[in-house]
Amino acid sequence: MVDIATRVWNHKWKIDPIVRSLIDTDFYKLLMCQSIFRNRPDATVTFSLINRSTHIPLADLIDEGELREQLDHIRSLSLSRGESTWLRGNTFYGKRQMFRPDFMEWFEGLRLPPYHLERKGDQYELTFEGKWHEVMLWEIPALAVLMELRGRAVTGGMGKFELQVLYARAMTRVWEKVEALRDIPDLSIADFGTRRRHSFLWQDWCVQAMSEGLGDAFTGTSNCKIAMKREMEAIGTNAHELPMVYAALAKDDESLARAPYDVLEDWHDEHEGNLRIILPDTYGSKGFLDNAPDWLAGWTGIRIDSGDPATAARMAIDWWKARGEDPATKRLIFSDGLDVDKIRELHGQFADKTSISFGWGTLLTNDFRGLVPDDRLAPFSLVCKAVAADGNPTVKLSDNPKKAMGPADEIARYKRVFGVGAQDAQEVVV
Amino acid sequence: MVDIATRVWNHKWKIDPIVRSLIDTDFYKLLMCQSIFRNRPDATVTFSLINRSTHIPLADLIDEGELREQLDHIRSLSLSRGESTWLRGNTFYGKRQMFRPDFMEWFEGLRLPPYHLERKGDQYELTFEGKWHEVMLWEIPALAVLMELRGRAVTGGMGKFELQVLYARAMTRVWEKVEALRDIPDLSIADFGTRRRHSFLWQDWCVQAMSEGLGDAFTGTSNCKIAMKREMEAIGTNAHELPMVYAALAKDDESLARAPYDVLEDWHDEHEGNLRIILPDTYGSKGFLDNAPDWLAGWTGIRIDSGDPATAARMAIDWWKARGEDPATKRLIFSDGLDVDKIRELHGQFADKTSISFGWGTLLTNDFRGLVPDDRLAPFSLVCKAVAADGNPTVKLSDNPKKAMGPADEIARYKRVFGVGAQDAQEVVV
Numbered sequence: 001m002v003d004i005a006t007r008v009w010n011h012k013w014k015i016d017p018i019v020r021s022l023i024d025t026d027f028y029k030l031l032m033c034q035s036i037f038r039n040r041p042d043a044t045v046t047f048s049l050i051n052r053s054t055h056i057p058l059a060d061l062i063d064e065g066e067l068r069e070q071l072d073h074i075r076s077l078s079l080s081r082g083e084s085t086w087l088r089g090n091t092f093y094g095k096r097q098m099f100r101p102d103f104m105e106w107f108e109g110l111r112l113p114p115y116h117l118e119r120k121g122d123q124y125e126l127t128f129e130g131k132w133h134e135v136m137l138w139e140i141p142a143l144a145v146l147m148e149l150r151g152r153a154v155t156g157g158m159g160k161f162e163l164q165v166l167y168a169r170a171m172t173r174v175w176e177k178v179e180a181l182r183d184i185p186d187l188s189i190a191d192f193g194t195r196r197r198h199s200f201l202w203q204d205w206c207v208q209a210m211s212e213g214l215g216d217a218f219t220g221t222s223n224c225k226i227a228m229k230r231e232m233e234a235i236g237t238n239a240h241e242l243p244m245v246y247a248a249l250a251k252d253d254e255s256l257a258r259a260p261y262d263v264l265e266d267w268h269d270e271h272e273g274n275l276r277i278i279l280p281d282t283y284g285s286k287g288f289l290d291n292a293p294d295w296l297a298g299w300t301g302i303r304i305d306s307g308d309p310a311t312a313a314r315m316a317i318d319w320w321k322a323r324g325e326d327p328a329t330k331r332l333i334f335s336d337g338l339d340v341d342k343i344r345e346l347h348g349q350f351a352d353k354t355s356i357s358f359g360w361g362t363l364l365t366n367d368f369r370g371l372v373p374d375d376r377l378a379p380f381s382l383v384c385k386a387v388a389a390d391g392n393p394t395v396k397l398s399d400n401p402k403k404a405m406g407p408a409d410e411i412a413r414y415k416r417v418f419g420v421g422a423q424d425a426q427e428v429v430v
Numbered sequence: 431m432v433d434i435a436t437r438v439w440n441h442k443w444k445i446d447p448i449v450r451s452l453i454d455t456d457f458y459k460l461l462m463c464q465s466i467f468r469n470r471p472d473a474t475v476t477f478s479l480i481n482r483s484t485h486i487p488l489a490d491l492i493d494e495g496e497l498r499e500q501l502d503h504i505r506s507l508s509l510s511r512g513e514s515t516w517l518r519g520n521t522f523y524g525k526r527q528m529f530r531p532d533f534m535e536w537f538e539g540l541r542l543p544p545y546h547l548e549r550k551g552d553q554y555e556l557t558f559e560g561k562w563h564e565v566m567l568w569e570i571p572a573l574a575v576l577m578e579l580r581g582r583a584v585t586g587g588m589g590k591f592e593l594q595v596l597y598a599r600a601m602t603r604v605w606e607k608v609e610a611l612r613d614i615p616d617l618s619i620a621d622f623g624t625r626r627r628h629s630f631l632w633q634d635w636c637v638q639a640m641s642e643g644l645g646d647a648f649t650g651t652s653n654c655k656i657a658m659k660r661e662m663e664a665i666g667t668n669a670h671e672l673p674m675v676y677a678a679l680a681k682d683d684e685s686l687a688r689a690p691y692d693v694l695e696d697w698h699d700e701h702e703g704n705l706r707i708i709l710p711d712t713y714g715s716k717g718f719l720d721n722a723p724d725w726l727a728g729w730t731g732i733r734i735d736s737g738d739p740a741t742a743a744r745m746a747i748d749w750w751k752a753r754g755e756d757p758a759t760k761r762l763i764f765s766d767g768l769d770v771d772k773i774r775e776l777h778g779q780f781a782d783k784t785s786i787s788f789g790w791g792t793l794l795t796n797d798f799r800g801l802v803p804d805d806r807l808a809p810f811s812l813v814c815k816a817v818a819a820d821g822n823p824t825v826k827l828s829d830n831p832k833k834a835m836g837p838a839d840e841i842a843r844y845k846r847v848f849g850v851g852a853q854d855a856q857e858v859v860v
Contacts, residue, residue: 003433161642165605168598175595214592 015066015075017361018141018200019149022084022110023224025140026194028236030087031275034103035242036133039266045134045245046388050405051141052298052428053380058124062149064354065118070145074138075112084108086228093233093274099207112138122416132245132389139241139384143195146382147366151198167300169371170198174206174364180340184347187214188357189219193365196379196430200225206244207232207300210364219357229289235359237277237303238267241386244282245395253417260288264296277333278301281399284420285312297323301331303359307426309342310333313350327354335359337429339367362430379430381392400426443497447503448498448571448578448630452540453513453654455570456624458666459632460654462707464533465513465672466563469696475562475675476818477569479554479576480835482858483810487552490685494549500575501545504568509538516658523663523704539755542568554826563673569671569814573625576812577796581628584806599801600628604636604794608643610770613636614777617647618787620665622765623795626809626860633795649787665708665789667733668697671816671846674826675714678819683847690718694726707763711829714850715742719749727753731761733789737829737856739764739772743780765789767859769797792860828858845859 023030034044051058079087084104089150092098099107111239113130114140124144128135133143155163181187191210197203210218220233227234243260250256268276276299280288285307302316313334317327331354334346338360348355368377385405386394395406401423404411415422466473474845475550481488509517512577514534522528545561557564557570558740571595585593611617627633637656640648650663671757673690680686692711698706706729712716715737732746745750747757761784764776766789780786815835816824825836825844831853834841844850 001433001436003431003436003440006431006433009431159642161605161639165601165639168601168605171595171598172602174600175591207594212589355517 008366015073016071018070018145019074019077020200021083021225022077022112022137023087023228024144024194024200024226025137025224026192026222026236027092027138027224027227027234028222028238029137031236031271032238032242033107033133033136034099035046035238035266036136037103037106038100038270040245040249041331043129043132043245043249044390045132045135045386046126047138047142047384048212048387049124049146050383051123051380052383054123055158056380058146058150059119059122059124061123062146064117067124068117069146069147070149071117071142074141074145074175075114078111079108083225085225090228090234092349107401108421110134110137112141115142116300122423126384127387132270132386136241138385140195141342142384144197144200145380146195147379148199151368151377154372160185160370163286166368166377167202170368171205171209175213177340177367178209179363181214181217181343184217185422186351187217187347188355189214189217189343190219190225190233190357190359191364192235192359192361194221194223195384197363197365198368198377198379198383206365216235222359224323231391235268237271237274237275238279240279240282240305242267244315244394245389246387247283247414248386248392248394253413256414256417261291261293261296264299268295269297273423274300274331277331278302279305280316281306281312283395283414283418284314284423285399286340287419289315292319294323297325301333301355303333303335305336306403309336309346310349310423313346317350331355333357333359335361336416337363339363366430381428381430388411397423398424400428402426402428445503448488448575448654448717449504449507450630451513451655452507452542453517453658454507454569454574454624454630454656454662455654456622456652456666457522457654457657458652458668459567459570460529461666461701462672463537463566464529465668465696465700466566467533467536468563470675473562473675473679474560474820475534475565475679475816476670477558477565477759477814478817479556479572479812479814481553481810481812483812484553486580486810488576488580489549489552489554491583492554492576494547494554495553497575497579498547500579501547503573504571505662507545507855508541511657513658513769514538517654517824525703529539532690540564540567541570543608545572547790550749556814557817562816566816570625572814574627574630577626577809578629581798581807584802587770588685588802593724596798596801596807597632600632601635601796604639604645605796607770607794607797608639611644611647611773614647614774617644617777618649618664618785619644619647619773620649620787621653621656622665622789622791624651625814626812627795628798628807628809630655634659636795638694641745644712652789659859667701667705668709670712670826672697672707673709674824675816675819677713677820677844678816678824683843686844686847687721691721691723691726691742692800694729698729702850704730704761706730709735710746711736711742713825713827713844713848715745715829716854717849719745723748724753727755731763731785733763733765734832735766739776740765740779743776743830747783751826761785761787762809763787763789766790767793769793797860827853829853831856832856839845 087099092152097239116127118125129136191207207221220235221227222236224234242263246259246263250259304312313332320327343358366379393407395410397404402425440602464616517529543564546557550554556570581671621637637651650665651657652666654664672693676693680689734742743762750757792809796809823837825840830856
């Protein structure tokens, strides 16, 4: 039986929107947004798209008109009543009313601010300038739109059964990963793959497959819309943009040196338990930990997002010991460039030393490597970062110099202020 | 948008019928049915299910009540108006009105005759006794029902995503076969996989994937329902049951020796061109060809369905030459135990000598080998054969002694009458 109404309804769409909800975004963006809304409501920030994979000519692959349509559609979105109810009424990390009434009232009235889009050679310049807590919400949908439009450019030319087999192969691959993870004892793994996902539907499929295949070992998804839809836990804490913007807003070297701790002091006031997770690598993990105040050692865990993860994990464990903390009561969260082998390896190395979790991103939700000729569906390294705050450029050093960003002179200044010496370069996978 | 009417409609089904149409059967059954209807309308024949894979305990796997429901449902089917129109109006092998008005009128009124079902140990005895042209139509739906019920017994316990990945893997496998066949020049291949298919929907998927992936190299399907639905060619000619029943009806050794030619004489009167295909192996290909009348050498081709296919193909080519026929104008059809490697091998050996085609059966429409634990979805060797005609047992010798059937004393008699000596045994794949 053909449902005529559904067919007609579907044909009414002018476009097939990639992002259909303001909460089709990572949970930690909303946590950070609320923190910024309270602590730095006047900061003006610029976010910018950065394609680290310059061999992917995004402006040749993606039609500018289609890109504008998708971005314009996102600007037409506002929080739905059910989404608002979920954010207000749900428990996150066991806590009710994670989002305060004043924040929710503001969020309910929000539409995303304008974007600036310009073709530059074979790439797009895509920037968002405005109040930090507004423009920061562009990051995830902008990335998701670009990744999916690039995928559509490839799948658009494929036959119906060729397409079905493409997804059959990708599903088989995800399931084989699930099967390879099944026998890891006490595994704790979440989906962190919104930003560079193949598509929303695909991410939703991967999340459900992980849930069915791994049971309780799958702890949830960073994607709020999917967490709501599938009644799962929304997962995430904070990201580099917090120390990066706090640092850019610092008036002198002394306050710059303090900025990464200031931001966590604000966080400390707002969150407890599993939300107190340190992300130490923005300006070098070693210096950050060496100079950290003692109250930070009392936090629940450390997220490891760059550099060699085993080295960083050992550094974290040593730091806890040096500060008189028992690593067995702590948590390490790995979230950089993960795939099954790396997850198994890290689990084998550290599960007997501390609690560990994995935030699995791109190679969960976008592993289409090798599935089409010329690998034109392989994921690539696209980010959308805060590049300036109140007129000052932001800087990220990372534990991997290949992930560093900012003007050269500022990078030099930050290295001096944070005492960062030589670093090992790691290939950026995705 | 949920289509409420469809949901409610679907819930009204008491069972999920496996066979929903009288033409969900092989085309050659209808051609043979018409021939029998004209030439042997009074013969009484018994068809019987034979599970050659005795390690598959069908009666333990399949609930008898469910089996009866499916068989009863098939007895409720009659030819629909559209199906009748298609049989009457379509061209088959380039010919209109392949089915004569008197046959169509009878077929339009047909309901399948009763079945006899009884559990015997861990197997089912399932027999159909009655007018030959009526009971012979049970063969394909009975096999399809048993194969699919056995599959449902396995898939019934699987999770939603586990199921989806099962089909993803099976689809990937079919597509890889399609890709492996793509570069064979002048390939001509058809689906012969109705009887031992995984399911109707799966066969339909395989047929469409072959069509998209192989284009004109895919010549059609033996399944009438799918041929009609997908507007493809219906493929097939005749089978062992014709000489087997003619032989069983023979009154003495002399008419027994003549029976395999008598049946083809009837066929000769009714069909021409690509429908004049000899199936020589029922009582040994060598004797059959040696003793064949010259008019048979004028037929279009030979189907090779048992024994070593290359040996049989060489025998056919030599026979044509010996009878003054040019093999380059002839056609060989391979239809036994085919998979990609065998198809490539036979094509490489014979494509420069004669026209060749492939009728690809079980390993096209039911290659679920290795996809579930204990291989419980692997296809197995189930047949439904004419075992008696007017009270006499039927006999098949085949070119493979493992495919032989009939009482021992009758087999001995047939071997003597047809001059069959030592034979090479071949493993029966499916």
